[in-house]
Amino acid sequence: MSLTTARIALAQFDSVLGDKGHNLQRMASYCHQAADQGAKLICFPELATTGYRGDLLTTRLWDLSEKRDGETSQLFTELANKLDITIVSGFIERGEYLGQIYNSVGVWVPDSSEISGVFRKVHAFGMEKQWFTRGDSYPVFDTPIGKIGIMICYDMGFPEVARILTLGGAELLLAPSAWCAQDEDVWDINTACRALENGTHLVAVNRWGQEGDLPLFGGSKLIGPRGQTLAQASTSGEELLLCEVDFLAQAHTRLNVPYLRDRFPQSYSALVDRKN
Numbered sequence: 001m002s003l004t005t006a007r008i009a010l011a012q013f014d015s016v017l018g019d020k021g022h023n024l025q026r027m028a029s030y031c032h033q034a035a036d037q038g039a040k041l042i043c044f045p046e047l048a049t050t051g052y053r054g055d056l057l058t059t060r061l062w063d064l065s066e067k068r069d070g071e072t073s074q075l076f077t078e079l080a081n082k083l084d085i086t087i088v089s090g091f092i093e094r095g096e097y098l099g100q101i102y103n104s105v106g107v108w109v110p111d112s113s114e115i116s117g118v119f120r121k122v123h124a125f126g127m128e129k130q131w132f133t134r135g136d137s138y139p140v141f142d143t144p145i146g147k148i149g150i151m152i153c154y155d156m157g158f159p160e161v162a163r164i165l166t167l168g169g170a171e172l173l174l175a176p177s178a179w180c181a182q183d184e185d186v187w188d189i190n191t192a193c194r195a196l197e198n199g200t201h202l203v204a205v206n207r208w209g210q211e212g213d214l215p216l217f218g219g220s221k222l223i224g225p226r227g228q229t230l231a232q233a234s235t236s237g238e239e240l241l242l243c244e245v246d247f248l249a250q251a252h253t254r255l256n257v258p259y260l261r262d263r264f265p266q267s268y269s270a271l272v273d274r275k276n
Helices: 020-036 060-064 071-083 153-157 159-167 181-198 247-256
Strands: 005-012 041-043 086-094 101-108 117-120 140-143 146-150 172-177 202-206 208-211 214-217 221-223 229-232 239-246
Touching: 005 020, 005 202, 005 221, 005 247, 020 041, 020 071, 020 239, 060 086, 071 086, 071 101, 086 172, 101 146, 146 159, 153 159, 153 172, 153 181, 159 172, 159 181, 172 181, 181 202, 181 214, 181 221, 221 239, 229 239, 239 247
Parallel strands: 005 041, 041 086, 146 172, 172 202
Antiparallel strands: 005 239, 086 101, 101 117, 140 146, 202 221, 208 214, 221 229
């Protein structure tokens, strides 16, 4: 980590379900706005390019899916290079065989000719299990502002995910999400806990809008390494939230609140016992 601070953008917007072309056009506009305001990273919500409701899209999920060199990747690679900004966004990733899809988040960094990598959602929620193949790894990505780790929505409810990413060297955690209004209280608890437990800033970017009978409330936020809310977007509309991540404060917090240093892994064997 060479930077002490980084300006980032949280793009809380309302995807149009099934209209990838429209959504990509709007996302490109958000990237330009963020770069114009000095952001070096922009994060979009879960499945931002297509909308979230698999039960409404059904088999169209395959038609909307794409390989890692598809139209989304081509656009974001171009924008990352042109605007000198790292782009993090959810999309439907096409798998290795016909009919296999993943709920994925891609990372595009400047000075690159292709996508830097992909995180595939591990913990499918509700109806997602019917459509998406689960991921099985927790990569950490190098970006110009530092190493980042990604959790997608429900993944954030499992403390092991954030801890694995942190121990893997992630200096910033991001959680692109499509979190419903009925569970807003859980959103607030999970974001604070995952940040505090790991002494890290957490960027939680939530969808806003309505898909069928599902309200998505927004409330995107930057959480500090003590679990405190440093910046928060509206719960009543779209918003591009610009904020600063202070890595120096994060380092100081880890020294003063030493959860990572005081771990006792030798006593945690039950966590890897397959019977538990």
